[in-house]
Amino acid sequence: MIPELGLIFLIISTVTAVLLSFIPLYAAYAKNHYLFSYVKTLTALMTVTITASILCLLISFLVNDFSVAYVANHSNTQLATLYKVAAVWGSHEGSMLFWVVAIAIWGCMIVFSSRYQDQLYVGRMIAILAFVIAGFNLFMLFTSNPFARLLPNFPIEGRDLNPILQDIGLIFHPPMLFLGYVGLTVTFAAAIAALIGGKFTQQHASYLRPWVLMAWVFLTGGNAFGSWWAYNELGWGGWWFWDPVENASFIPWLVATALLHSVVLSQHRSSFKVTTLLLCLLAFSLSLLGTFLVRSGIVQSVHAFASDPTRGMSILTLLGVFVCGALTLFALKANLIKSQSEFKLLSRDTLMLLGNIVLVVASISVLLGTFYPLLFELLNLGTLSVGAPYFNSIFVPLTFVAVLIMGAAPLIKWQQDSSNRLYPLAALFAAAAVIGVLVALQTRGGFNPWVWIGATSASWILLTLAYLVFSLRSQGKKVIAKKCAMLIAHFGVAISIIGATAVSNFETQELLRMGPGQGKVVAGYTFVYEATVDVDAKSYTAIQSNIHVSDSDENFIGYITPQRQTFKTNAMEVSKAGIMRNLVRDLYVSSGQQLSDTEYLVRISHKPLACWIWIGGLMMMLGGFIAAMSGLYNLRRQQLTATKPLTATQLTVEELA
Amino acid sequence: MSQSYTSTLIRLLVSFALLLCLSLFLQASAQAASDKIHYTPEQIRDLGFEIAHELRCPMSVNQNLFDSGAPIASELKGQIFLMLEQGESKAHIIDFLVQRYGEKIRYQPSFSGATAILWFGPVFLLIGIIGFAALLIREQRKTATTKANNHE
Numbered sequence: 001m002i003p004e005l006g007l008i009f010l011i012i013s014t015v016t017a018v019l020l021s022f023i024p025l026y027a028a029y030a031k032n033h034y035l036f037s038y039v040k041t042l043t044a045l046m047t048v049t050i051t052a053s054i055l056c057l058l059i060s061f062l063v064n065d066f067s068v069a070y071v072a073n074h075s076n077t078q079l080a081t082l083y084k085v086a087a088v089w090g091s092h093e094g095s096m097l098f099w100v101v102a103i104a105i106w107g108c109m110i111v112f113s114s115r116y117q118d119q120l121y122v123g124r125m126i127a128i129l130a131f132v133i134a135g136f137n138l139f140m141l142f143t144s145n146p147f148a149r150l151l152p153n154f155p156i157e158g159r160d161l162n163p164i165l166q167d168i169g170l171i172f173h174p175p176m177l178f179l180g181y182v183g184l185t186v187t188f189a190a191a192i193a194a195l196i197g198g199k200f201t202q203q204h205a206s207y208l209r210p211w212v213l214m215a216w217v218f219l220t221g222g223n224a225f226g227s228w229w230a231y232n233e234l235g236w237g238g239w240w241f242w243d244p245v246e247n248a249s250f251i252p253w254l255v256a257t258a259l260l261h262s263v264v265l266s267q268h269r270s271s272f273k274v275t276t277l278l279l280c281l282l283a284f285s286l287s288l289l290g291t292f293l294v295r296s297g298i299v300q301s302v303h304a305f306a307s308d309p310t311r312g313m314s315i316l317t318l319l320g321v322f323v324c325g326a327l328t329l330f331a332l333k334a335n336l337i338k339s340q341s342e343f344k345l346l347s348r349d350t351l352m353l354l355g356n357i358v359l360v361v362a363s364i365s366v367l368l369g370t371f372y373p374l375l376f377e378l379l380n381l382g383t384l385s386v387g388a389p390y391f392n393s394i395f396v397p398l399t400f401v402a403v404l405i406m407g408a409a410p411l412i413k414w415q416q417d418s419s420n421r422l423y424p425l426a427a428l429f430a431a432a433a434v435i436g437v438l439v440a441l442q443t444r445g446g447f448n449p450w451v452w453i454g455a456t457s458a459s460w461i462l463l464t465l466a467y468l469v470f471s472l473r474s475q476g477k478k479v480i481a482k483k484c485a486m487l488i489a490h491f492g493v494a495i496s497i498i499g500a501t502a503v504s505n506f507e508t509q510e511l512l513r514m515g516p517g518q519g520k521v522v523a524g525y526t527f528v529y530e531a532t533v534d535v536d537a538k539s540y541t542a543i544q545s546n547i548h549v550s551d552s553d554e555n556f557i558g559y560i561t562p563q564r565q566t567f568k569t570n571a572m573e574v575s576k577a578g579i580m581r582n583l584v585r586d587l588y589v590s591s592g593q594q595l596s597d598t599e600y601l602v603r604i605s606h607k608p609l610a611c612w613i614w615i616g617g618l619m620m621m622l623g624g625f626i627a628a629m630s631g632l633y634n635l636r637r638q639q640l641t642a643t644k645p646l647t648a649t650q651l652t653v654e655e656l657a
Numbered sequence: 658m659s660q661s662y663t664s665t666l667i668r669l670l671v672s673f674a675l676l677l678c679l680s681l682f683l684q685a686s687a688q689a690a691s692d693k694i695h696y697t698p699e700q701i702r703d704l705g706f707e708i709a710h711e712l713r714c715p716m717s718v719n720q721n722l723f724d725s726g727a728p729i730a731s732e733l734k735g736q737i738f739l740m741l742e743q744g745e746s747k748a749h750i751i752d753f754l755v756q757r758y759g760e761k762i763r764y765q766p767s768f769s770g771a772t773a774i775l776w777f778g779p780v781f782l783l784i785g786i787i788g789f790a791a792l793l794i795r796e797q798r799k800t801a802t803t804k805a806n807n808h809e
Contacts (some may be wrong), residue, residue, distance in 0.1 A: 243719055341797050358787050365779040372766075379772050385713045387721070387764030394779050443689050444703070509706065511723075511734075575726070592726050601731070 003068050003147040004138035006056025006632040009099075010147070013104070015051035016042055016138040020130035022614040023122035025196070039123045040111055040272040046130065047108040052135075054101045057146055058088050070094060070146045076158035076569060078102075078539060079166075088370065092295060092311065093146035095178060100136050110186070112329060115635040116207055124193035125186075132185055143314050161250050161418060166539065171228025177222030178247055181287045183215020184252060187259070188284035188326070189290055191277040195329050198336040200277060206635060208276070214262045215283075217621050219253045224617030230576060231610075238378040239503065239613060247370045250292030254363035255283040260624075265352055266339075269414060272353065273339045279325045279360075288319045298374060344416035348409050355405040362398040366391065396453055403457040404429075404496070407464035410483070411471075428467060431461035454501025458530065459474050461494035465618070477547035487628065491625025496616025502609035509606070513590075514545075515599035523606035524552040525559075525587060532598070545591045545600060549580065562591045563603075567608040586610040693744035703742045708737050708747055712754060713762050721764060 020042040027036035044522035057070070061084045066072040071580035074087045074094075091096040107129040116122050125580060139147065190208050199480040203549045224250065240246065261280040266276045343349035348466020369386045376384055408425055437455030440447050472480050480487075508523040519528035528548040535542040542563040551554050578589040585608045684788070691762045696704065707721060714725035722730045722737075733754065740750045754761055 052778050066722075104722070197758065238724065241719075247739050307788075339797075341801075353790060354787070357790065358783070361779055361783045361786060362783060368775065368778055372772075376771070383759065383761040384772070385761050385765045386766055387711075387713065387719075389765035390775070393765070398783075511700075580752050593728075593731075 002056050002059050002063075006060070007145070007147040008135060009049045009053035009056065010141065013046050013053065014141065016046040016049065016132060016448060017130040017137060017637065019136035020046055021127050021134055024127040028120055028123060036119075036123060039126060041128055042562065043104075043108050043111045046133065047104040050097075050101050050104045053535055054097050055089065057094060057097065058085065060406060061463055063246070066144075066156065066158045067149050067151055069148045069150045072150055072155050073160070079158075080538070081472050082168055082171065086292045088175055090207050091402075091526045093140065093144045095174065096136060096140050096144060098175065099147050099182060100133050100140070100179050102179055103136075103185050104134055106182055106186050107189075110211075115632065115639055116641060118203065118207075121193050121197060121204060121207070124188045124196050128189035129186065129472075132189065132322065133391065135321065139314050139318060141255070143311060145293045158607055167233050169225060173222060173225040173229050176218050176225055179291055179434050180215050180217075180219030180222050180249075181252070181291070182210060182270050184256065184280075184283045184287045186211050187215060187280045191280035192329060194277060194337070195333040198333055200266070200273045200337050203261055204266055205273070205276065206631065208280075209260075209263045209267055210614035210628040212256065212263050212280075213624050213631065216253070217259050217624040218622050219249070219256055220617060220624065223249055223253055224621070228614050231414075232579065233574070237263065239500075239610070242369075244370050247366050248293045250285040250503055251363045251367050251370075252283050252290060253486075254366070255279060255360050258359035258363075259375075259567035261352050262356050265349065269343075269349060270340045271343070271349060272341075273337050274334050275353075275356070277337065278330065279356075281323075281330060282360075283321045283327075285319065286303065286367070288315065289367075290321065291508045292319060293370070302422055338403070342415065345410065346419060346422075347416050348412045351409040351412055351589065353404050355402055355409060358398055358402045358405065358549070362395060362402070365394050366396065369394070392450075396450065399497075399543075400453050400457055403461060406493070407460045408489075410468050411464060423466065425464075428463045429460060432463055435459040448505060450503060451505045453496045454497055456503070458497045458501070461490055461497070465494075485623045487623075488626065491614040492619025492621075492623060494573045494616070495612050495619060498613075499609045499612030499616060499654050503607050504615065507605055510604045512602060512604070513595050513599050514602040515596070518599075520604060520605045525557075525606065526550045526554070527589065527601070527604055530559075532600070535563065537565075539569070540567045542566065543591075544643060545578075545589075545602065547578065547589055549587060549601075560587060560589045562589045564591060574618060581611055583611065584609060587649070627652050694746060695744060696741060701738065704747060705734070705738050705741055707752060708732050711763055711764050712751070715758050715762060 008140050020039070023035060024039050027039075038244055049418060054624050057068075060068045060071050060074055062081070064071070064075070066075075070091070070093050071087075079087070088093070089095045102117050107126050108235050110116065171564055172375075187208060190204070190211065194204055223246075226246065227239045227654055230241070230246075240252055250553050259276065259582065262272055262276040265272045290313040292312060295315055298312060372386050376379060376382065407428075411425060412421060433456050435452075436452040436459065437447075439455035440449070440452040457617045468483075469480060469487070472483070490559050510520060510522050512520060514520070516529055516531050521527075526549070528550075530546045530548050533544050533546060535544045542565040544561050544563045547560045547562070548556070549558055549560055558580055560580050562579035563576045565574050565576055566572070567574075575590055575592065579589075580587040585606060588603075588605040588607055588610075592603065594600055664678050710721050710722035712722045712735075713724050714727055714729035716729045716731045717725045720730075722733055736754075737750055738755070745753075751763065760767070766775060768776060
């Protein structure tokens with residue numbers, strides 16, 4: 001009963017979405033205010049029905065209705081309730097539904113908010129969102145219905161959620177990423193609405209900015225949690241593998257980063273409006289392309305998730321429709337959008353433009369590397385792999401250039417600046433480069449250029465930020481507070497770079513055969529293998545190695561317990577690393593295959609400053625969040641002053657008195 | 658007369674060829690001897706891990722040799738360390754494994770006509786976009802100034 005209700009809700013929302021994707025556009029075209037007044041009603045109806053639909057799926061999970069194929073395949077009676085909730089978006093059908101629901105709710109919040117004065121623009125935007133929702137809903141209904149039944153022979157116990165996903169990481173990582181993609185969908189709709197209307201004012205840019213920022217915050221979170229989860233769960237000790245699936249979410253992040261800086265230019269300087277719109281289209285297209293890459297199974301990946309070639313074709317069709325439509329509209333209407341470009345060569349405008357270009361080039365390079373093996377095979381040139389060494393050698397230098405620009409831009413004035421300003425910058429860079437040399441000389445093999453790049457980047461950002469705060473101190477706290485979002489986010493980038501450089505270049509690791517009683521000294525810490533024990537948990541059994549750790553003064557500091565887990569339901573084996581962490585280093589132990597009766601292949605690593613990578617990520621998210629909230633607050637204030645001019649004058653009168 | 662002349666010529670040629678072969682052989686063996694590098698145990702460990710990070714495991718989905726737990730990966734890691742102990746260079750070891758398992762094992766594709774785009778693409782793209790943006794802005798300014806002049 002409940003799954004059928006869910007399906008009916010899904011169908012109702014699809015029909016509503018189809019209506020909603022035409023009505024506002026037609027009403028705006030025909031200047032029919034009566035028809036236009038239906039926008040809010042239809043949006044509410046669409047959002048409520050689609051939300052009801054996902055709640056029906058959730059209820060089916062909670063009551064163990066295994067006659068529903070999706071529930072039967074991803075849950076069982078033994079699964080903890082928390083994972084049942086997470087299983088709703090844990091695989092293809094459910095994650096599609098989750099995505100659509102999130103688009104609807106985000107759109108609904110915009111439509112019902114009184115912040116946005118330009119009703120026509122918001123109406124057009126919701127029409128585009130409804131069109132996207134309708135596309136995905138039809139895709140779900142025809143190729144991947146989450147409510148499909150398994151009657152009459154359904155499993156009584158259900159099967160299992162992919163065991164590798166039974167981790168706290170699953171609760172955060174996929175929904176964050178989906179919400180990021182949803183945000184990009186909203187910015188895409190906003191860009192199309194601007195193109196249809198033929199104008200993109202500073203007002204529109206100030207609407208767009210909080211949405212872009214929130215999308216970016218979610219994408220940052222999605223990537224950071226994903227890498228955190230891979231580090232903890234997969235037992236390989238890496239935090240970034242340049243795997244196609246990781247790249248699929250990283251590429252939109254890079255474009256979104258460029259976009260959020262471009263929106264600032266459009267909002268404050270009324271410039272680069274066409275660039276901003278194009279980046280909106282690009283970010284959304286790349287997020288769909290990433291989804292296609294992940295879901296179709298055309299690339300080999302360790303994270304292969306819900307892959308199926310038929311779905312690939314459907315996603316590719318959707319991608320084709322959206323992207324071709326958007327680009328055609330862009331080609332027709334982009335010339336209507338006028339930007340200012342009154343700035344000199346030496347100005348913050350130029351630097352931000354350059355920075356955005358570098359970010360876009362970086363994202364396209366990653367895209368090229370990800371798709372190259374595929375293209376190579378399609379053109380019958382043979383097979384090849386493009387992996388971490390290639391990506392590092394392309395991406396690190398590009399990041400370095402981006403970081404140089406990022407440090408300098410806030411110190412240069414808008415529009416134009418005198419070349420005198422370059423002297424302190426040169427001095428700061430010299431200082432950063434010297435710090436880089438000093439750090440790079442500490443590596444084992446003598447001077448290491450990669451370490452130099454990392455250390456110089458980080459110290460350059462920190463020095464320029466400190467100089468910025470120092471030079472702003474005379475202007476009072478208010479000016480600094482205004483910039484605090486940027487300061488926090490840029491500081492986070494520096495922290496992440498420090499962590500990444502330290503882990504990649506100063507890690508000490510050993511790969512050895514270990515059994516009870518054997519020990520090894522790694523980076524001053526003594527690791528003694530004490531015993532192998534069997535662990536029996538609710539959903540898995542595990543072979544656990546108890547490893548006694550003491551520091552260089554032979555003080556006992558704790559046990560590290562890596563496990564080899566075997567899941568009861570499908571006998572899948574996974575390795576769970578044991579990690580002992582603090583702010584300056586992670587001690588990482590993972591145990592691999594059994595080599596003899598008592599001995600295992602054990603990997604021990606000392607990873608200096610590992611958690612800085614994610615602390616930096618959190619700071620970037622915080623910075624983005626503060627900027628988004630202050631953007632929304634400013635919109636609200638503008639709206640209040642616009643609707644109540646009397647109170648505003650009263651206020652000024654009071655202030656004068 | 659002519660016969661003895663030819664035979665001397667042949668003898669000369671043969672000895673010359675022998676000499677050439679000998680010198681080539683000597684050179685080769687000398688090179689081979691100089692190729693053998695004496696690593697310290699730390700160097701062997703670091704270099705071995707480095708090589709294992711740059712090669713793809715032929716068995717598992719998309720993992721490097723170092724991370725992979727497949728039996729073939731352990732075997733190949735053993736092979737790498739063995740060759741390092743024999744004093745082979747990193748490039749030689751990678752070439753040896755590429756010959757055995759194909760180009761796909763290399764995570765860093767070698768440079769060739771077909772991979773040129775991969776290596777030069779990003780650089781050209783960067784220069785191209787910056788150039789394009791500069792042209793576009795210049796064009797925009799020109800139209801802006803002519804419009805302003807017309808208004809005057």
